[in-house]
Amino acid sequence: MALPSSLPHHRVTAPAHETTDLNAPEFILPFALGVWRAGQLAAIEQALSRWVADPAATPAPAGLGDAMRYAVLDGGKRLRPLLVMAACEAAGGDARAALRPACAVELIHAYSLVHDDLPCMDNDVLRRGKPTAHVKFGEAQALLAGDALQALAFELLTPEDGSVDAPTQARLCRLLAQAAGFQGMAGGQAIDLASVGLPLTSGELHEMHRLKTGALLQASVLMGAACGAAVGLAFQVVDDILDVTADAATLGKTAGKDAAQEKPTFVSLMGLTASRNYAQHLLAQALASLQTSELGNIEPLQALANMLVNRQQ
């Protein structure tokens, strides 16, 4: 496959003693996800710090801002914001336009973790080696911080400064609200809650992951694509891809903890080897769809999909 001419930085000069075709596949370096990611992460972290109750600019009263910032500026992997940025790039969009939805989707993710950690839910006291928000600030303040983060997500998507056109603002709000709500993340959490100790079928388990984790990952890609020009085509393709990728991404995750809580997992249902094979099958399917699409620079998205499925944790 010939590389599109817009990607010259991914070709390398052949060693002087070689005379082979420089466009041959073996001379194309794999996309440097690490470099791309570092640049995106710097922008995302800076934006989050500026937009989440910055004490110097938009302070929140009575310690609420401290709890909100603690929950967000916590060294997370920023997987969802990276998906937004990658999808924006694939859809030919401006990276600056994608920063708001990138941060907004991370705020939804962060609030869900704060609420999930509460004693009435998973009752977790540590997250990434630090006390969880309710241990640090008390349950009531953690609850409020989560609530305020969800509202802030929609505030980020609707700036008054004219930097984002109104149809895009409305579409981004719609995508995020649907993904976060009862037919998305919150619905998946309700299934999760009801499933403790119960035998779920493979179909029910699939549905739970599709909603609990998949909906927000999918929204990340759709929101990124909504910032681009190639939205029309990108939407359906990306929709198909992420529906399976998101599912695969959750296959190996927190299986140990889920098992301890008697929550059903793909591994407990299918066994480890079959689960891994299923994940690779879904990934191959996703990458094939992406390859045949007519999107722009798909390499960040390809690399992230790979990382999602093959990450070790």
Add this chain to the structure above:
Amino acid sequence: MALPSSLPHHRVTAPAHETTDLNAPEFILPFALGVWRAGQLAAIEQALSRWVADPAATPAPAGLGDAMRYAVLDGGKRLRPLLVMAACEAAGGDARAALRPACAVELIHAYSLVHDDLPCMDNDVLRRGKPTAHVKFGEAQALLAGDALQALAFELLTPEDGSVDAPTQARLCRLLAQAAGFQGMAGGQAIDLASVGLPLTSGELHEMHRLKTGALLQASVLMGAACGAAVGLAFQVVDDILDVTADAATLGKTAGKDAAQEKPTFVSLMGLTASRNYAQHLLAQALASLQTSELGNIEPLQALANMLVNRQQ
């Protein structure tokens, strides 16, 4: 003051033996808030029942929909939706366009009550004579239902069917997100949380009520106005009015309970008579501003402002 010709239904026929001017003030019936309200409430209740996880159309998984509907379809007074409808009418808007924001703001109010009632907050077991959501469905499900209701509010504001134009959708999301978030309702709740047993100044108390209750009441009016044609002028006038009205509305409210929880109130700070006088002063100021505005049918809004300040509970 002569009545505008668009309001003929507020005049009455004089008794046959009278010959006085039918336009004289003593022949103009007071605006029938009860009739107007009954009509609006019927539409609001029907819309809420249709839009909140209707089991026949958009069911929510694993009992989540039951908890959401329990929290919303509970015989509430619908004060905020009524303000949206009244402001829409004052701004010359179409009542049908205001139904979505009317319901959205009620969902934010309903979710805040569910979370407020949780054991880590006010630990209330009864609301309107019925068990609170967490007593009925468990804490985890109540927490999720609240979260899902907040997301649903923004989903209601962003329909895909073209019934609301994109700039209005974006503006409504912005107004609601700001009012619900850390610089609005959630911020006010954080001040409330921090104030238990502490002496607040009158200024601090004012700030708490302005955020905790006032922000959402104010947003109700601004969102209604955003559905109308006379938005430009309406915005500033209504903004000024509601800032004081909202404040007054909270003066007499739940004073007994707040006192029991050692929360400062206007009554505990100023005494009952001075508080009542202050409320009437604010109301008179609000009504005077409304009177001199160039809005359309201001009577529902006037009547609601009156009701807000003078309600007995």
